[in-house]
Amino acid sequence: MQSPSLVEVRGVEKRFGGVHALRGVDLDVRAGEIHALVGENGAGKSTIINILAGAVRRDTGTILLDGAPVDFHSPADSQAAGIAVIHQELSTLPTLSIAENIWAGRMPSRLGWVDQRSTFDRSASLLEEVGLDAAPWTRVSELATSQQQLVEIAKALSRRARLLIMDEPTASLTEHEVQRLLALVRRLRDGGVSVLYVSHRLAEVFAIADRISVMRDGCTVRTMDRADADPAGVVALMVGRALAARAAATPHALGAPVVELRGLSRHGAVHDVSFAVRRGEIVGMAGLVGAGRSETARLIFGADRADAGEMLIDGQPVALHSPRDALAAGIGMVPEDRKQLALFIDAPVRWNVSMARLPAISPGGIIRHGRERALAEDFVERLRVRTPDTLTPVRHLSGGNQQKTVLARWLAIRPRLLILDEPTHGVDVGAKAEIYALIRSLAAEGIGILLISSELPEVLDLSDRIVVMRGGRVAATLDRAAADERTVMMHATGTA
Amino acid sequence: MTAPSAAPAPSRSSYRPHAVRRAVGARESWVFAALVALCVVMSLASPYFLTVRNLFNILQGMSTIGIMTIGMTMVLVAGGLDLSVGSILAVGAVLTARLMTYAGLNPWLAVVCGLLAGVAFGLVNGLLVTRVGIVPFIATLGTLSMGRGLAFLLAAGPAGTVASNVPMRDPGVTFLGAGYIGVVPMPVIIMVVLAVLAALFLGNTVLGRQIYAVGSNVKAARLSGIAVPRVQLFTYAVTGLLCALAGVISAGLLSTAATNLGQGVELDVIAAAVIGGTSLNGGEGTVHGALFGAAIIAVVRNAFVLLGLPLHFQTMIIGAVILLAVGVDRVRR
Ligand SMILES: Nc1ncnc2c1ncn2[C@@H]1O[C@H](COP(=O)(O)OP(=O)(O)OP(=O)(O)O)[C@@H](O)[C@H]1O
Ligand SMILES: [Mg+2]
Numbered sequence: 001m002q003s004p005s006l007v008e009v010r011g012v013e014k015r016f017g018g019v020h021a022l023r024g025v026d027l028d029v030r031a032g033e034i035h036a037l038v039g040e041n042g043a044g045k046s047t048i049i050n051i052l053a054g055a056v057r058r059d060t061g062t063i064l065l066d067g068a069p070v071d072f073h074s075p076a077d078s079q080a081a082g083i084a085v086i087h088q089e090l091s092t093l094p095t096l097s098i099a100e101n102i103w104a105g106r107m108p109s110r111l112g113w114v115d116q117r118s119t120f121d122r123s124a125s126l127l128e129e130v131g132l133d134a135a136p137w138t139r140v141s142e143l144a145t146s147q148q149q150l151v152e153i154a155k156a157l158s159r160r161a162r163l164l165i166m167d168e169p170t171a172s173l174t175e176h177e178v179q180r181l182l183a184l185v186r187r188l189r190d191g192g193v194s195v196l197y198v199s200h201r202l203a204e205v206f207a208i209a210d211r212i213s214v215m216r217d218g219c220t221v222r223t224m225d226r227a228d229a230d231p232a233g234v235v236a237l238m239v240g241r242a243l244a245a246r247a248a249a250t251p252h253a254l255g256a257p258v259v260e261l262r263g264l265s266r267h268g269a270v271h272d273v274s275f276a277v278r279r280g281e282i283v284g285m286a287g288l289v290g291a292g293r294s295e296t297a298r299l300i301f302g303a304d305r306a307d308a309g310e311m312l313i314d315g316q317p318v319a320l321h322s323p324r325d326a327l328a329a330g331i332g333m334v335p336e337d338r339k340q341l342a343l344f345i346d347a348p349v350r351w352n353v354s355m356a357r358l359p360a361i362s363p364g365g366i367i368r369h370g371r372e373r374a375l376a377e378d379f380v381e382r383l384r385v386r387t388p389d390t391l392t393p394v395r396h397l398s399g400g401n402q403q404k405t406v407l408a409r410w411l412a413i414r415p416r417l418l419i420l421d422e423p424t425h426g427v428d429v430g431a432k433a434e435i436y437a438l439i440r441s442l443a444a445e446g447i448g449i450l451l452i453s454s455e456l457p458e459v460l461d462l463s464d465r466i467v468v469m470r471g472g473r474v475a476a477t478l479d480r481a482a483a484d485e486r487t488v489m490m491h492a493t494g495t496a
Numbered sequence: 497m498t499a500p501s502a503a504p505a506p507s508r509s510s511y512r513p514h515a516v517r518r519a520v521g522a523r524e525s526w527v528f529a530a531l532v533a534l535c536v537v538m539s540l541a542s543p544y545f546l547t548v549r550n551l552f553n554i555l556q557g558m559s560t561i562g563i564m565t566i567g568m569t570m571v572l573v574a575g576g577l578d579l580s581v582g583s584i585l586a587v588g589a590v591l592t593a594r595l596m597t598y599a600g601l602n603p604w605l606a607v608v609c610g611l612l613a614g615v616a617f618g619l620v621n622g623l624l625v626t627r628v629g630i631v632p633f634i635a636t637l638g639t640l641s642m643g644r645g646l647a648f649l650l651a652a653g654p655a656g657t658v659a660s661n662v663p664m665r666d667p668g669v670t671f672l673g674a675g676y677i678g679v680v681p682m683p684v685i686i687m688v689v690l691a692v693l694a695a696l697f698l699g700n701t702v703l704g705r706q707i708y709a710v711g712s713n714v715k716a717a718r719l720s721g722i723a724v725p726r727v728q729l730f731t732y733a734v735t736g737l738l739c740a741l742a743g744v745i746s747a748g749l750l751s752t753a754a755t756n757l758g759q760g761v762e763l764d765v766i767a768a769a770v771i772g773g774t775s776l777n778g779g780e781g782t783v784h785g786a787l788f789g790a791a792i793i794a795v796v797r798n799a800f801v802l803l804g805l806p807l808h809f810q811t812m813i814i815g816a817v818i819l820l821a822v823g824v825d826r827v828r829r
Contacts, residue, residue, distance in 0.1 A: 301719075303718070303719060322718070322723075323718055323719050323720070323721050324718075324721045324722065324723050326721070327721035328721075333719065335719055340713075340715060340716075341715050341716055341719055342716050342719065342720075343713065343716060344708075344709055344712045344713050344716060344717075344779070345712070345713070346712060346779060346780065347708065347709070347712060347779070351705065351708075351709075355705075355709060355720045355722075356720045356721050358702050358705060359702050362701075362702045365701050365702045365703060366700060366701055366702075367700050367701060367702060367705065369700075409720070
């Protein structure tokens with residue numbers, strides 16, 4: 001009772017200059033199945049997706065759709081063939097409304113005029129489906145990254161495609177939205193849509209996939225039914241090496257508060273938030289999308305101004321007017337959206353890593369190229385950033401490796417307080433373990449860490465204390481011992 | 497296996513060409529090749545082209561534009577735009593001449609005042625953009641007009657008589673524009689020295705690096721602790737200084753500062769930068785590329801003179817060169 005293949009990829013190869021990104025990809029997605037694609041950062045997942053999306057041309061190999069060879073010259077070709085893609089990086093247009101983003105030129109129209117009513121209704125029902133609580137005419141620039149992600153999903157759904165490709169759709173979503181999305185994906189599958197699903201969250205993959213394909217170094221190494229697969233085996237196939245054993249938290253004494261918030265507020269986003277982060281402490285922030293976690297982080301980092309409340313650093317009240325002030329006060333922040341808020345996409349990896357640290361290692365404002373290079377190479381090695389060299393433009397790196405580059409920039413400044421907003425966004429399992437170990441060792445050195453993550457296990461695992469936010473307020477502050485997934489979710493959803 | 501050191505040997509060596517291209521600058525090397533090709537064609541077409549005298553003529557002709565292009569490149573790389581460069585040039589020239597000739601100020605002091613006026617003009621541009629928040633196109637379109645008016649005002653004679661130019665005859669100062677060291681015209685020397693300094697600055701200082709950062713992603717730059725307004729202000733101020741200097745040089749060459757000096761020159765300056773690989777979206781561009789661009793324009797101009805071609809084609813050809821340069825770059829990506 002095996003259903004026929006909808007799309008078959010046979011021996012596809014792709015080179016980017018000297019980088020052999022795909023060395024032979026074989027993949028078949030059957031009609032009405034959810035097919036998960038997993039692999040390390042830089043394994044080639046996004047590249048094969050871009051080829052199916054018509055955004056990148058393959059060098060060799062064949063692609064069959066319903067058994068007939070196809071050749072996509074542009075994204076329009078791929079869309080016409082019934083393929084909709086949610087790309088890894090957001091492609092929303094910030095100045096347009098949600099509805100305009102969803103329909104982008106395909107607005108329901110009557111006699112050439114946009115039919116406002118039907119546009120509105122159809123957008124609203126899509127938003128309902130993906131679980132985004134916002135009016136269709138809201139400007140996308142007013143949405144958080146995770147909400148924009150939901151807009152992307154709504155946009156892909158609006159195409160009513162036969163094959164829906166999702167490249168890490170859940171990377172910035174929290175458990176709550178993820179569950180909703182997974183339910184939606186299952187409904188689509190049951191309605192006959194095929195789904196190719198890329199994720200670094202194995203729990204999710206095992207919850208949803210009918211079959212799983214593993215990629216390594218540009219090849220598909222195996223495709224298996226979910227029933228025949230187990231997470232450890234999949235990781236072993238992905239990584240091809242034994243994973244570093246989980247670094248146990250080194251017990252260390254916590255010092256005085258590095259930063260203390262007292263009644264911090266910003267209209268419409270953050271209300272009366274008070275908590276402290278002590279030296280050597282890892283404070284996790286949990287909450288649903290839109291709960292005000294990133295907004296609070298931006299207030300602490302001076303990226304936005306608070307309307308009320310005060311902030312103390314080392315016991316002294318401070319007013320930070322800009323990220324520059326925050327940096328001078330020893331605060332660093334990895335922002336949530338790497339592409340829009342962090343990366344200099346055409347600049348070399350080296351520049352991207354050194355940007356925040358550069359003034360400190362350049363006496364007299366003169367760049368010491370040797371030092372800059374050493375700094376960048378050190379972090380590229382420590383974080384295992386997969387790049388030919390540090391002069392490669394960061395655009396040429398895979399999503400997860402771009403994220404590691406951003407992380408490196410902030411690890412390089414040796415701050416007193418480090419705010420990490422989704423630090424492992426799109427990072428593979430192996431690299432995650434290494435990043436966790438690094439975060440722990442920073443804390444052990446006495447750095448205060450504020451960790452925001454949509455992955456609850458990550459927060460639970462790393463944090464000494466957890467601040468749960470809901471609707472812009474602190475709903476609860478839980479000690480490590482008292483925190484478990486259920487308790488946190490109850491506070492986050494307001495059912496406690 | 498994700499470690500870069502584990503990369504297979506063959507793919508490693510295949511990065512070499514990239515490394516070389518990166519060192520020279522991919523776009524700039526194309527522009528340079530085009531410039532050389534143009535010169536080869538010209539030297540075949542005209543026996544006068546490849547003479548020392550003609551070559552220095554070309555260089556002298558492009559020097560004021562070249563000097564302004566250095567500033568414009570910085571502004572553009574930081575994601576800005578300055579349409580007022582021609583007006584700054586005029587204000588710098590006329591003010592210097594007026595202080596020297598009518599007010600009897602020490603000539604060098606007058607030059608310093610002229611240059612400072614250029615800096616002030618640039619700062620006004622920068623403040624309009626960074627503090628008031630007017631988009632660069634509009635802000636500098638406004639100051640373009642105001643600056644030209646100011647140049648007229650400054651040219652008014654001691655008794656309030658209307659004048660279209662102010663004489664500037666100090667031999668020391670005119671040497672900047674009209675002098676030679678050996679066979680090399682003084683403005684060419686100034687242009688080359690400034691270009692080298694600017695290239696060193698952009699490539700080797702924190703501020704230079706931050707100019708690129710601001711232009712490639714302003715939000716990320718701010719969140720990386722860069723004082724974005726200060727960086728932008730700096731680029732406008734430097735441009736103001738360089739344009740005023742170009743004004744003093746032009747006036748020196750002619751021994752007079754005309755109020756219409758540098759009218760419309762902003763188009764040549766922007767064209768030179770763009771031909772040389774500077775992106776109007778910011779974040780990309782080099783000083784040497786911009787100078788190659790200025791040189792291409794100058795050689796095309798020279799070609800029309802040497803070959804006696806009808807002059808009205810000149811502007812069309814330069815327009816075509818801009819489109820060609822940008823178009824080829826688009827396609828190549
Ligand atoms: N435009 C490009 N130019 C050069 N190299 C590229 C380009 N795009 C991708 N690559 C390289 O191809 C390889 C595969 O990248 P790809 O983005 O497909 O990885 P991925 O599996 O999606 O990884 P991630 O999990 O980090 O998103 C990487 O080594 C990457 O650096
Ligand atoms: Mg990817």
